[in-house]
Amino acid sequence: MPSILYLDQSGQLGGAELMLAEIARQVGDPAHVILFDDGPFVAYLEQLGVSVQVERVRLGVTKSGGWLASANAVPALLRQVRTIVRHARRFDLIYANTSKALVVGALAAAYLRKPLVYHLHDILDRSHFSPMNIRVLTSLARFFAARVIANSQATADAFVAASGDRSRVEVIYNGFDPTPFLTDQDGERVATRVSLETQSSSFVTIVVGRIARWKGQHVLLEAARSQKDWTVWIVGDAFFTEEDMQYKRELEEIASTADLAGRVKFCGFRKDLPTLYSAADVVVHCSTAPEPFGRVIVEAMLSARPVVASNAGGAKEIVRSDTTGWLVAPGDFCSLRETLLEIERNPGLAALRAQAGRSDALRRFSIDAILGQIRTSVETCVF
Numbered sequence: 001m002p003s004i005l006y007l008d009q010s011g012q013l014g015g016a017e018l019m020l021a022e023i024a025r026q027v028g029d030p031a032h033v034i035l036f037d038d039g040p041f042v043a044y045l046e047q048l049g050v051s052v053q054v055e056r057v058r059l060g061v062t063k064s065g066g067w068l069a070s071a072n073a074v075p076a077l078l079r080q081v082r083t084i085v086r087h088a089r090r091f092d093l094i095y096a097n098t099s100k101a102l103v104v105g106a107l108a109a110a111y112l113r114k115p116l117v118y119h120l121h122d123i124l125d126r127s128h129f130s131p132m133n134i135r136v137l138t139s140l141a142r143f144f145a146a147r148v149i150a151n152s153q154a155t156a157d158a159f160v161a162a163s164g165d166r167s168r169v170e171v172i173y174n175g176f177d178p179t180p181f182l183t184d185q186d187g188e189r190v191a192t193r194v195s196l197e198t199q200s201s202s203f204v205t206i207v208v209g210r211i212a213r214w215k216g217q218h219v220l221l222e223a224a225r226s227q228k229d230w231t232v233w234i235v236g237d238a239f240f241t242e243e244d245m246q247y248k249r250e251l252e253e254i255a256s257t258a259d260l261a262g263r264v265k266f267c268g269f270r271k272d273l274p275t276l277y278s279a280a281d282v283v284v285h286c287s288t289a290p291e292p293f294g295r296v297i298v299e300a301m302l303s304a305r306p307v308v309a310s311n312a313g314g315a316k317e318i319v320r321s322d323t324t325g326w327l328v329a330p331g332d333f334c335s336l337r338e339t340l341l342e343i344e345r346n347p348g349l350a351a352l353r354a355q356a357g358r359s360d361a362l363r364r365f366s367i368d369a370i371l372g373q374i375r376t377s378v379e380t381c382v383f
């Protein structure tokens with residue numbers, strides 16, 4: 001097994017970081033993680049026994065930024081490349097887990113003539129990235145990455161559509177340890193509802209994920225507006241930009257309007273997701289832009305909860321409509337409301353699909369199988 005230096009720009013606990021934690025824990029001998037920012041991800045990795053350190057850098061470049069910001073970032077970028085070169089000398093391979101990690105990792109790998117793997121967790125299209133940033137990322141991947149691991153077919157397709165090199169791409173889904181989601185949490189159901197000031201008779205819909213406009217929490221609020229016996233739990237927090245904070249304030253405003261007041265609970269970032277999924281009646285994923293993968297959908301399926309997801313991106317590769325869940329048009333709150341009503345009125349059908357979803361998720365997203373694929377992919381880049 002090669003020694004691997006993992007790079008990630010974030011100190012927060014996002015989907016890409018949670019997947020990286022599992023990979024770094026089990027792939028690489030030794031494995032070491034360098035983060036470009038501090039945050040709760042550091043303690044999370046330490047708790048898993050993963051060697052980690054923070055090398056802070058402020059590039060001042062955003063996903064949708066232009067030339068000027070990038071030009072201003074050059075001195076900081078070069079300093080960071082020098083730092084990473086210093087660390088990377090003693091590793092066989094550099095593994096870039098985010099876009100900024102790719103920029104730094106590609107230059108360091110080129111300098112040291114070491115293989116580079118880019119784990120792509122983003123859909124490289126105009127809804128998130130500027131045309132210039134898309135060109136930079138696909139070009140760096142073309143010239144410097146031995147392999148691009150895409151976390152869904154949708155992610156791979158967007159990469160190729162943006163002129164990424166198809167021959168380097170391999171689709172490997174996220175993997176999950178199902179244990180926490182299989183534990184029977186039914187005994188906690190009442191207590192969880194009480195702790196969230198939710199009536200036991202209420203029809204509880206839950207949306208889990210970062211608070212960001214494209215994650216679409218407002219779509220669920222609109223769907224729930226006319227249904228007085230529904231409660232909405234919004235789990236997750238805004239942690240990236242001022243724009244996300246502004247969106248959170250807008251959600252709080254919508255939630256305080258007369259139709260919804262008292263029926264929306266902002267739960268913040270939570271670590272007890274299996275308990276929350278179990279205490280809810282249905283898990284809603286309502287991103288308005290294509291989701292690169294959608295970990296929360298798989299977690300809900302493993303928890304045997306009915307799932308309604310946006311019919312786009314990775315979500316439609318995970319959920320099989322009419323069999324393991326429901327898919328609705330992104331942003332269409334009327335269709336979402338109709339689907340949720342169907343689930344509320346047909347608990348038998350909902351339970352059937354939820355069980356089918358659990359079996360399907362157990363089969364397709366096993367952490368061991370997926371780590372095996374990543375190990376093979378990485379080894380072929382080195383040996």
Ligand code: UDP
Nearest residue numbers: 014015016209235236268269270294295296
């Ligand atoms: N998550 C969590 N607590 C929260 C909100 C989210 O642990 O309060 C986790 C969630 O379980 C999932 C991940 O964050 O594993 C989000 O991944 P996803 O792919 O759904 O979205 P991303 O963050 O990659 O956009």
